[in-house]
Amino acid sequence: MAKQAKKLVIVTEKILLKKIANIIAECGATGYTVVETGGKGSRNVRSSGQPNVSDTQANIKFEVITENRDMAQNIADKIAVNFFNDYAGIAYICDAEVLYAHTFCGPDGC
Amino acid sequence: MDFLSDFFTKFGAQLQSPTLGFLIGGIVIAAFGSQLQIPDAIYKFIVFMLLIKVGLSGGIAIRNSNLTEMLLPALFAVVMGILIVFIGRYTLAKMPNVKTVDAIATAGLFGAVSGSTLAAGITVLEAQGIEYEAWAGALYPFMDIPALVTAIVVASIHTSKKRDKYFSEEEYLSKQPVAAGEYPSGQEYPTTRQEYLSQQRGTANKVEIWPIVQESLQGSALSALLLGLALGILTRPESVFESFYEPLFRGLLSILMLVMGMEAWSRIGELRKVGQWYAIYAFFAPLLHGFIAFGLGMIAHYVTNFSAGGVALLAIIAASSSDISGPPTLRAGIPSANPSAYIGASTAVGTPVAIALGIPLYIGLAQALMGG
Numbered sequence: 001m002a003k004q005a006k007k008l009v010i011v012t013e014k015i016l017l018k019k020i021a022n023i024i025a026e027c028g029a030t031g032y033t034v035v036e037t038g039g040k041g042s043r044n045v046r047s048s049g050q051p052n053v054s055d056t057q058a059n060i061k062f063e064v065i066t067e068n069r070d071m072a073q074n075i076a077d078k079i080a081v082n083f084f085n086d087y088a089g090i091a092y093i094c095d096a097e098v099l100y101a102h103t104f105c106g107p108d109g110c
Numbered sequence: 111m112d113f114l115s116d117f118f119t120k121f122g123a124q125l126q127s128p129t130l131g132f133l134i135g136g137i138v139i140a141a142f143g144s145q146l147q148i149p150d151a152i153y154k155f156i157v158f159m160l161l162i163k164v165g166l167s168g169g170i171a172i173r174n175s176n177l178t179e180m181l182l183p184a185l186f187a188v189v190m191g192i193l194i195v196f197i198g199r200y201t202l203a204k205m206p207n208v209k210t211v212d213a214i215a216t217a218g219l220f221g222a223v224s225g226s227t228l229a230a231g232i233t234v235l236e237a238q239g240i241e242y243e244a245w246a247g248a249l250y251p252f253m254d255i256p257a258l259v260t261a262i263v264v265a266s267i268h269t270s271k272k273r274d275k276y277f278s279e280e281e282y283l284s285k286q287p288v289a290a291g292e293y294p295s296g297q298e299y300p301t302t303r304q305e306y307l308s309q310q311r312g313t314a315n316k317v318e319i320w321p322i323v324q325e326s327l328q329g330s331a332l333s334a335l336l337l338g339l340a341l342g343i344l345t346r347p348e349s350v351f352e353s354f355y356e357p358l359f360r361g362l363l364s365i366l367m368l369v370m371g372m373e374a375w376s377r378i379g380e381l382r383k384v385g386q387w388y389a390i391y392a393f394f395a396p397l398l399h400g401f402i403a404f405g406l407g408m409i410a411h412y413v414t415n416f417s418a419g420g421v422a423l424l425a426i427i428a429a430s431s432s433d434i435s436g437p438p439t440l441r442a443g444i445p446s447a448n449p450s451a452y453i454g455a456s457t458a459v460g461t462p463v464a465i466a467l468g469i470p471l472y473i474g475l476a477q478a479l480m481g482g
Binding site for chain 2: 013015055056083085086087
């Protein structure tokens with residue numbers, strides 16, 4: 001029995017990890033997954049594998065499963081307003097169906 | 111003339127040191143597109159090892175020495191950290207096509223201290239058998255923290271002034287020329303529903319100093335150094351120091367230098383985008399900062415008998431620019447500054463100049479002037 005949910009994906013700079021994790025928690029999401037990542041965007045190739053001793057080139061990707069679109073959008077707004085003027089970053093929302101998460105509550109209740 | 115010939119002989123000898131050799135080697139193989147990779151974990155560990163070694167020897171020295179001797183050099187280190195930011199603020203920031211926040215961040219990074227340059231300087235001093243106060247390594251935080259704090263405060267004052275202007279006269283939006291990168295300077299970023307929200311941003315323009323200090327203390331370089339210091343003062347680490355940290359020090363430093371060389375090459379491309387003023391600043395600033403610190407060190411030499419090696423080391427840390435712990439602090443503290451500008455300037459030009467020219471220059475000068 002799949003539960004409808006939204007998946008919010010945020011790709012941004014690694015040094016924002018803690019701050020974004022705090023925002024996600026504040027907005028009421030119960031969890032998130034974060035992976036180190038890299039790629040190319042408006043700020044050129046980042047996390048390119050070239051030597052980088054200061055960690056300022058490293059990127060991370062957050063995935064947050066939320067019960068509804070509002071929460072996802074709320075998180076994305078806060079992050080965009082606080083950081084995306086000055087830091088590399090993109091946020092997007094996808095539809096998701098949660099299959100086996102016994103603690104996850106969808107719009108229809110737990 | 112003796113002075114000059116003596117100086118140039120020593121300067122020439124320094125150029126053959128392994129430290130510099132590995133640095134140049136790193137630049138050369140990166141330039142040839144070598145696939146050589148040193149894993150991240152390795153050089154993070156090396157930085158830890160080097161700074162804990164410097165900390166331990168400093169701690170042991172502090173335990174056995176008279177602390178009042180440290181006061182004047184420590185004061186001079188603080189003065190240098192602050193002064194370097196203002197020098198950058200009133201030189202680099204005045205250049206055409208240089209954004210003021212970028213210039214302040216660059217100056218802050220040059221004021222901050224590089225653990226690898228410090229370690230390289232210590233190795234050269236030891237290799238030459240020059241006496242120096244082992245606690246001189248402990249001057250690191252006295253220069254590092256004031257520089258980062260000053261840079262972040264000065265930049266915040268600058269941006270909040272600009273913001274006030276923006277709210278009083280709308281025409282501020284006639285944007286500054288973009289000095290760097292291929293991305294826009296930022297103002298028009300949230301084009302969607304965030305635009306109205308972004309107006310709320312910038313109400314808080316008070317700069318809190320303590321979080322900046324805390325962040326630099328928690329950075330990997332300073333925590334290792336301070337831990338070493340504390341262990342050196344409070345425990346008796348001589349056995350592990352002599353059997354483990356001391357013998358590994360030089361070998362590990364050579365690997366770190368190789369990585370720094372490779373990184374220097376990979377940042378040159380970014381530096382090219384931000385323009386020639388950064389490169390010119392990054393070339394001359396380390397030498398100028400070192401000379402000022404050398405002068406202050408000479409005062410300490412005459413007043414409190416600060417050794418020639420110590421004076422050279424003070425000049426070396428003033429000439430160095432942070433590579434590892436400074437950039438993340440500045441990135442978080444001055445978000446609007448372009449990291450390509452300050453990291454490019456520091457890593458691609460500043461550090462190689464400080465190591466290749468600065469270290470032999472100040473040590474040679476100290477020997478020539480004080481016969482260390």
